[in-house]
Amino acid sequence: ARAIAAPGDVAEHYFDESGRLSELRQSDWVIRYQDYQQVNGLMMPRKLRLTNKYLTVKMIIRDWRFQLPGSGI
Numbered sequence: 001a002r003a004i005a006a007p008g009d010v011a012e013h014y015f016d017e018s019g020r021l022s023e024l025r026q027s028d029w030v031i032r033y034q035d036y037q038q039v040n041g042l043m044m045p046r047k048l049r050l051t052n053k054y055l056t057v058k059m060i061i062r063d064w065r066f067q068l069p070g071s072g073i
Contacts, residue, residue, distance in 0.1 A: 021045075028052050039064045 005011040011026035020043060024031040035047035044064050050057040 037061075040066070 005013075005024060005026055009027050011024055013021060014023040016022040020036055021033050023033065029050060029052050032049045032051075033045045033047075034049060035045075036043045037046040038044075044061070046061055048059045048061075050059070
């Protein structure tokens with residue numbers, strides 16, 4: 001999970017009162033960012049709900065791991 005919109009397709013973004021992404025609509029998918037957690041000083045999604053007309057996926061992310069650009073790690 002990268003928590004960003006897919007490149008190339010138009011996406012609609014909606015934000016909560018704290019300025020965090022609350023909903024993303026792209027390619028017939030609606031992604032609701034239902035909860036956030038602080039990770040290394042950043043607010044990262046913790047609970048997400050992804051839906052399209054055929055499927056609903058619920059995700060809870062317990063551990064974020066970051067890869068530095070160009071590090072290969």
